[in-house]
Amino acid sequence: MDIRVQAGAFDMGAELNSFAAAQSGAGAVVSFTGITRDLAEGGLERMEIEHYPGMTERALAEIAAEAEARWQLAGSLILHRYGPLTPSDPIMMVATAARHRGDAFAAAEYLMDYLKSRAPFWKKEITQAGAEWVQAKEADEDALSRWSDPDERGS
Amino acid sequence: MDIRVQAGAFDMGAELNSFAAAQSGAGAVVSFTGITRDLAEGGLERMEIEHYPGMTERALAEIAAEAEARWQLAGSLILHRYGPLTPSDPIMMVATAARHRGDAFAAAEYLMDYLKSRAPFWKKEITQAGAEWVQAKEADEDALSRWSDPDERGS
Amino acid sequence: MIELRYFAWLRERVGTGHERIETDARTVAELMSELAARDEGYALAFSDPSTIRAAVDQELADLDAPIEGAREVAFFPPMTGG
């Protein structure tokens, strides 16, 4: 597992290529990239991401370890930025590699669901009108419930 | 939608970057890449992919159109090679972009499930012992059933 | 005249990727029976219809699909792309 929490930008394509190259025997590679998107009403000037150094890396490592325990994975990657981001910047990505595509897809969705609600990141949106903390969505918390039955593996 | 069927190799990272750059307002980008993997018993020297020119492009366009009808997508990509491939070559990739990650994940899985069983590609594995056509898996056909209920969107 | 196309091991067993024929067959299944009766290669290729998929004018078709007016009928094993 490869966990990185960084202020700097990253190149999602280069990350995908180096991740895939490091997986031997894995026929299936899934990636998810989250990109800063403009607000519905437009005018997003900047986004700022705060996190909890120490706990963040710990939480991400636990989430990745749980995914590797639940599915047959060749490898996993979690990369998340913090600090100021401009619109259209990639915020974060996860990638999973497995022999079977079902495992790679389910594990990537699992990583995303847990990262959203269990990793200590907070987003703030800055527009001309001011700055506002993004509110957590109930749907994100609800998404976790589908993983609570060990027999339900997102198939 | 971007559909490409080609003999030449492709760079999955470069494809992911240009796909993501073309999606405006999509916060979520999912990719799947299928990579030639060695056989369980080892010794894969080459893979050959045969396809049905004309029908292939048609089938892929139909599958992508159905995905774009079922989910709120900003865009989709299907890229599939044919001809001789060496082990560890990427065979194909799909990518989806959406405002919400659930749509991007579900649509990517849908594209893969249908592509596997409904797009006219056939794989042949060449080892020192000879050449053998890959057999379709019942599991791949079964995977389609989860999409038949319009309320069941892979959530 | 109808264009026939064969792919993967079906192509290898019948010995060609395509041919043009005249036929009185009205359905995919009737066409398969007609072809199977031709020679050993065809008989082997079409010996187990459950392992064969067909397309009429480049759309997947059931065995009882009509082929009247079709320009092209293709036979192949279940797909294995992805």
Place this chain on the structure above:
Amino acid sequence: MIELRYFAWLRERVGTGHERIETDARTVAELMSELAARDEGYALAFSDPSTIRAAVDQELADLDAPIEGAREVAFFPPMTGG
């Protein structure tokens, strides 16, 4: 002595990201009540416990989790990463 950490709007409301305090609180909830009684900023920050998450020694913890022996307790709103 215990290290307290605040994040996002909780940090902004209390006016600092961390501080070290002495406390007799035995649980996260008791600590929250103690902090809320301090001044207006803290009272506002802790006015609705349902909007607050806590971590004890960098592990998510329930409000009734004990804090005895903990080195660090953190308070923050629900996470919004990804």
